[in-house]
Amino acid sequence: MQTRNKVLDDFSQLMTNAMGVAQGAKDEAQTAMNSMIDRWLAERDFVTREEFEAVRTMAQKAREENEALKARIEALEASAK
Numbered sequence: 001m002q003t004r005n006k007v008l009d010d011f012s013q014l015m016t017n018a019m020g021v022a023q024g025a026k027d028e029a030q031t032a033m034n035s036m037i038d039r040w041l042a043e044r045d046f047v048t049r050e051e052f053e054a055v056r057t058m059a060q061k062a063r064e065e066n067e068a069l070k071a072r073i074e075a076l077e078a079s080a081k
Helices: 002-043 049-080
Strands: none
Touching: none
């Protein structure tokens, strides 16, 4: 009876170790994939959301200033006639 328990214990330990190795391999593969994606993104000329929003705000302000200047020029041209 004890030899059978020993065999089952050894088999159980082997399965537990195999699951640990599989989990470690999964984690390593995921880390490698994340690293590869990070490198790929770094090679591209992408901007962050914050940078995009800052430029968007600057463009909106420039448009508003252009509209104000346009209205001012039109008013000056109208008064010059």
